[in-house]
Amino acid sequence: MKDIRKSRIKMIFALNVPAVTVILVLLLLPLAIGFGYTFFKISFMKHSFKFIGLANYIEAFSDSEVISSIIRTLLYSIISISMALVSAIGMALMLNKDFVGNKICRALIMIPWALPPIVNGIAWNWFFNPRYGFFTNVLLKLGIIDKPINFLTGNISAFIIVCIATVYWLLPFSIIYLLALLKTIPKSVYEAAEIDGASKWQRFTKITLPLLLPGSGVLIIWLAIRTLKSYDIIYALTEGGPGRATTVLNYLAYSVSFKTMDFGMGATISFILSIMIFLFSILYYRFSFREYSY
Amino acid sequence: MKKNIKRFFFYLLVIFTMTLILMPFLVMLSNSFMGTKEMFENTSSNYHVIARNPTLKNYMSVFKKPGFANALSNSIIISGLSTILTAILATLSAYTISKLIRSKKVRNIYQFIILFISMLPTMAILIPLFIYSANLGLYDTKLLMILLYTAFNTPFAIWIMKAFFDTIPLDLSEAAYIDGCTYSKVMLLIDLPLALPGLASMMIFTFISTWNEFLLAMVLTSKNAQTWSVWVGLFKGMYDFDFGAMLAAGVIGTLPVLIMAQIFQKWIIEGLVSGATKG
Numbered sequence: 001m002k003d004i005r006k007s008r009i010k011m012i013f014a015l016n017v018p019a020v021t022v023i024l025v026l027l028l029l030p031l032a033i034g035f036g037y038t039f040f041k042i043s044f045m046k047h048s049f050k051f052i053g054l055a056n057y058i059e060a061f062s063d064s065e066v067i068s069s070i071i072r073t074l075l076y077s078i079i080s081i082s083m084a085l086v087s088a089i090g091m092a093l094m095l096n097k098d099f100v101g102n103k104i105c106r107a108l109i110m111i112p113w114a115l116p117p118i119v120n121g122i123a124w125n126w127f128f129n130p131r132y133g134f135f136t137n138v139l140l141k142l143g144i145i146d147k148p149i150n151f152l153t154g155n156i157s158a159f160i161i162v163c164i165a166t167v168y169w170l171l172p173f174s175i176i177y178l179l180a181l182l183k184t185i186p187k188s189v190y191e192a193a194e195i196d197g198a199s200k201w202q203r204f205t206k207i208t209l210p211l212l213l214p215g216s217g218v219l220i221i222w223l224a225i226r227t228l229k230s231y232d233i234i235y236a237l238t239e240g241g242p243g244r245a246t247t248v249l250n251y252l253a254y255s256v257s258f259k260t261m262d263f264g265m266g267a268t269i270s271f272i273l274s275i276m277i278f279l280f281s282i283l284y285y286r287f288s289f290r291e292y293s294y
Numbered sequence: 295m296k297k298n299i300k301r302f303f304f305y306l307l308v309i310f311t312m313t314l315i316l317m318p319f320l321v322m323l324s325n326s327f328m329g330t331k332e333m334f335e336n337t338s339s340n341y342h343v344i345a346r347n348p349t350l351k352n353y354m355s356v357f358k359k360p361g362f363a364n365a366l367s368n369s370i371i372i373s374g375l376s377t378i379l380t381a382i383l384a385t386l387s388a389y390t391i392s393k394l395i396r397s398k399k400v401r402n403i404y405q406f407i408i409l410f411i412s413m414l415p416t417m418a419i420l421i422p423l424f425i426y427s428a429n430l431g432l433y434d435t436k437l438l439m440i441l442l443y444t445a446f447n448t449p450f451a452i453w454i455m456k457a458f459f460d461t462i463p464l465d466l467s468e469a470a471y472i473d474g475c476t477y478s479k480v481m482l483l484i485d486l487p488l489a490l491p492g493l494a495s496m497m498i499f500t501f502i503s504t505w506n507e508f509l510l511a512m513v514l515t516s517k518n519a520q521t522w523s524v525w526v527g528l529f530k531g532m533y534d535f536d537f538g539a540m541l542a543a544g545v546i547g548t549l550p551v552l553i554m555a556q557i558f559q560k561w562i563i564e565g566l567v568s569g570a571t572k573g
Binding site (some may be wrong): 008016018026028143148285 | 303307312316341367382387389390394395396409411413414416418420423441478508512522526529530539544547552559562563567
């Protein structure tokens with residue numbers, strides 16, 4: 001018996017060596033080094049590293065740009081997630097019905113998921129183009145506006161467009177996930193409610209929503225992590241502008257690191273972002289292990 | 295009668311939402327077939343979505359642009375090889391988590407670490423990678439990108455594969471052990487064949503996310519190993535900004551993943567759902 005145990009443990013180590021090595025060397029080692037960088041003032045051109053203790057953190061938290069980026073990131077996440085959830089619930093309920101073409105619709109909603117985020121950004125940028133864009137021209141034709149408007153140069157409208165593009169990208173996964181959740185609600189619950197004379201709206205608010213919500217925890221956290229990490233959509237749409245109107249934390253970290261070339265500060269902002277994501281992954285882990293019964 | 299009206303409005307709703315969902319992509323697709331003149335006149339009262347004189351000019355000009363063939367072949371090589379590597383590494387590790395590690399505590403800690411790493415933002419490690427790849431002479435090489443994508447994708451791939459291995463009952467392998475099968479034999483001959491659909495799902499998933507990745511490739515490559523998404527992304531900053539070619543390039547690079555997503559739709563959905571729901 002002991003021999004079997006021994007060979008099992010040997011096997012566990014042997015099978016994990018490749019993945020663990022790759023992850024250790026290429027992810028965790030850079031992560032540790034990156035954390036180390038947060039205590040340095042780095043000049044890449046001069047190859048100089050100067051230890052400055054916590055100065056980067058103090059500077060980051062007293063810098064209005066960082067603070068407003070954090071607020072912007074949270075706003076961006078909250079708006080995108082709630083828009084994605086509401087529209088995904090609606091579409092999941094629609095696709096949960098039996099109708100001709102259901103299968104085709106389910107296949108087509110995968111398109112925004114497979115669309116590379118960079119192309120997603122390009123497509124939406126084109127969609128809102130002030131001269132040739134679909135949106136402005138339709139508004140013009142309908143007579144809602146009388147002059148072309150560049151929505152991408154307005155602070156608030158650019159922010160909303162970035163949120164819309166993000167929702168678009170998050171939608172397929174949310175719908176698929178909610179469809180899987182809807183499948184787990186037993187039909188008998190609805191039948192019982194129908195016998196008791198519950199209206200359609202009552203069935204939705206009293207049965208579907210409350211039963212969807214606990215399982216949606218995982219989805220919401222997953223969406224939160226995706227939005228916190230999003231970069232490419234913003235790059236392709238607005239490059240963080242106009243001004244700083246769409247500069248979220250991840251984009252700020254990028255531009256401080258690779259445009260200003262201030263690696264120490266860039267690493268510090270990245271580390272703040274990683275901590276935020278770490279907190280969410282703890283939540284995610286907790287939620288995804290909970291079991292529900294109806 | 296009432297039922298028919300209801301059904302009519304339902305279909306109207308379906309068509310409306312599906313159009314809404316596909317609109318940005320469809321506009322991009324149809325405008326990419328417009329010639330330069332048509333495109334520049336396509337505004338205000340003259341606006342139309344579907345090209346009146348469809349041409350492949352934009353596509354031709356994309357094929358002729360410098361770096362296009364290089365970027366496309368780089369993306370195929372990098373995504374392909376790193377998907378294969380990821381599949382091997384992730385399958386082995388996921389197998390141990392699901393079948394071989396018996397201590398619940400060890401398994402949970404290991405799983406959490408894997409999960410956290412899979413959530414890690416690229417920016418958190420990008421600066422050291424940039425500095426070290428330059429110092430080690432790996433900057434702008436396919437090798438670096440293949441290895442990095444493998445490292446990046448492996449944690450989530452482990453997560454998906456573990457969910458699939460979990461669905462295979464333990465009794466099967468237990469019976470084989472009693473009959474004197476070794477661990478490696480049980481893995482290769484019993485559990486792995488049963489997890490093949492999961493493997494396929496994970497590989498498609500990995501390939502698409504590697505193909506679509508942008509930030510890592512933009513910082514760590516310049517010409518030699520430039521991937522397709524970076525090549526398209528840099529269009530915007532180019533001197534002679536060519537709208538038509540940009541749209542066409544976007545469509546070309548999207549087609550492979552769109553086709554894959556449609557063909558393997560069932561597997562992708564399974565992978566997405568199992569990766570996210572089953573711990």
